Amino acid sequence: MFRQLGLSVVAGAALLASALSASADTDVKFALDWKFEGPSAPYFVALDKGYYKAEGLNVTIDSGPGSVAGIARVAAGTYPIGFFDINSLARFRDQNPDKDVKGVLMVYDKPPFSIVSIAKSGINGPKDLEGKILGAPAPDGAFAQWKAFVKENKIDDSKVKIENVGFPVREPMLADGKVDAITGFSFSSYFNLMSKGIAEKDIKVMLMSDYGIVLYGNAIMVNPEFAKANPKVVAGFVRATVKGIIDTIKDPETAIKSVMKRNETADEKIELARLKMSLKDNFVTPWVKANGVGGIDEKRMTDAIDQIAVTYEFKNPKPKAADLFTSDYLPPADTRKF
Structure with a gap:
């Protein structure tokens, strides 16, 4: 009898452990x-x-x-x-x-791929990038679309100077006027510039998806x-x-x-x-x-x-x-x- 009881307890414990494992x-x-x-x-x-x-x-x-x-x-x-x-x-x-x-x-x-500038740069559309300096980190997801953006908007990219900048200094360089525009994620660059003291009304965000980029x-x-x-x-x-x-x-x-x-x-x-x-x-x-x-x-x-x-x-x-x-x-x- 005790042996049977012991076996029942062991079996019950095993079933409980199995159930707990299954529900984990x-x-x-x-x-x-x-x-x-x-x-x-x-x-x-x-x-x-x-x-x-x-x-x-x-x-x-x-x-x-x-x-x-x-x-x-x-x-x-x-x-x-x-x-x-x-x-x-x-x-x-x-x-x-x-x-x-x-x-x-x-x-x-x-996608949030964008070209971001500040008002004094005078960039209101893609063609305005001609004659300007664009700060773009080489591995940036937005910059990766540059050639397609150029093609869709008929930009003469020979007139745009691309400066490879690091992610941490991208917005500070734009705020300091060392570049005229930057590539980046819209909702990152926008608020990073605000944190650098740039007035909200002076921040210009050009979403690539509004200018011919059909990417997800x-x-x-x-x-x-x-x-x-x-x-x-x-x-x-x-x-x-x-x-x-x-x-x-x-x-x-x-x-x-x-x-x-x-x-x-x-x-x-x-x-x-x-x-x-x-x-x-x-x-x-x-x-x-x-x-x-x-x-x-x-x-x-x-x-x-x-x-x-x-x-x-x-x-x-x-x-x-x-x-x-x-x-x-x-x-x-x-x-x-x-």
Whole structure:
């Protein structure tokens, strides 16, 4: 009898351990492209509201090295999921054809690539860059589109002096008049210039997407081995993130609180303004309003790849839209509308 009781206890313990193991959350390391700033709000909203938890995920969010450099982290599996520039992914895959990294959720329907200047430079349109000095970090995601921007706007680039500047000194050099304009992400350069004492009314942002650039921007992308082994985890992460994005769109004032909890040294007023700028210019477009968050238009992606080919010479055949992005993990379209 005691032996049977002992066996029952052991068996019960084993079943309990098995059940706990089955119900344990899956750890997921997620890499942002940059710092904990306004545009990162959707992920922290999803974390704080328990959307990831509801999908059985224990998500850790880390800052990143930029929208280009971080792709290698996803390809290596250091981070199974990351948030980076899909145009840079096209170039990365060409240089690393064995790395089948794909986008699974388009976040920036329009990229924040921009040319930023201040009023005294007299730059009101693309052609005004002729005869001017453009400060551009060589690895900058916005500068990577320069040749396509030149082509679309018929700029005589022989009349534009390109100065390779470091990221930390880009806005200070513009503020000091050492360059006439800079390339950068709109919502980064704009507020960096304000912090340098440049009046808001004097900051001029020329979004490349308003001048012929049809590219998409940053997307959630996944490591191929991780996606193959954990399709439900990827789908759950995407589903929870969509909810975080929609909540952020509907109530940015509340959403920014989730960022500020992780970045107490930031200025909430500036980060809210930065978030609202990104929502207006990058997240929420007429296409997104009509079709919902997270998907792509395949023809536009094909056109975007052709535009990437203007700035980058592919060593292998040009990728197709399906090589860069898959909608396999997206929830139904009606759940992605707001």
